[in-house]
Amino acid sequence: MIFKKVILMDITFDCYGTLLDTRPIQTWLMAFGTAHGIDGQAAWSQFELWKDRLMYGETTLPFSALLKRDLAYMDMTLQTGSLFSNHFNDLIKLYTTLTPWPEVIAVLRQLREADHRVIIMSNSTSSLMAAHLNALDHEVDQTILPEQTRCYKPAIPFFDYASKQLEQPHLHVAMGYWWDVVPCHKIGWSCVWINRLKLSALADIKPTYTLPDLKGLPLLVQSHAG
Structure with missing residues (x-):
């Protein structure tokens, strides 16, 4: 039985x-922004802002693709060309190495x-x-x-x-x-x-x-x- x-x-x-x-993601975005002449806190705030907006507006977009779109909106808002978008793989690597x-x-x-x-x-x-x-x-x-x-x-x-x-x-x-x-x-x-x-x-x-x-x-x- x-x-x-x-x-x-x-x-x-x-x-x-x-x-x-998830603090390593915030630390990286702020440091990366600062290193390229962008206010680090502004970079982090824009990342969080667009991530949340996209979760409302792109409900069927897979999360990895949503993060890529997030970086593109950051570049648009911060007028940084493709600076953040070019480092999408770095962001994904950070996500995959998060620890409890x-x-x-x-x-x-x-x-x-x-x-x-x-x-x-x-x-x-x-x-x-x-x-x-x-x-x-x-x-x-x-x-x-x-x-x-x-x-x-x-x-x-x-x-x-x-x-x-x-x-x-x-x-x-x-x-x-x-x-x-x-x-x-x-x-x-x-x-x-x-x-x-x-x-x-x-x-x-x-x-x-x-x-x-x-x-x-x-x-x-x-x-x-x-």
Whole structure:
């Protein structure tokens, strides 16, 4: 007789910033801009601005292609010719070499050993996610990406698609406030805000729980599940 493993809880995670430390991308863009006579903070701000805009306007564009378009818009806005566009491969290499925050792998392993299912919901693409899963020691059971949902977070259809893949009970864990906490609030998902930046939530949009990092997550999950 074959027994099906009983999953106590599905725990979904944002990837960038929550599981993986994305600071090297900001550091590189700011340093690269400064080295070429561009205000580094302006370069980083334009990168983030166009990435978010494109996620709304180009919902079916694969994330790698979206990043390439992002650099082209940066060049247009900053009047830098093809300076940033010419270094698309450098940007992709940075993404593929991102590493987890120090506590992440141990926490994911602990959750899975406790019979919880770990699922990544990310504005990424399968080619990059392959590298990310390696970095996370494959302590992940499933991924949900824009290639499947046909949209990017924080679009509600992304979360609607995910809902159909999940068991109950369920908990979402994310650093992104606008991209994750806000849509969770709208649809009634229980959410853990990993507030690494020590921000203050809006008075009318509060996460279910707030933690400074993932270290306290296993105990919180145990309490939530109980």
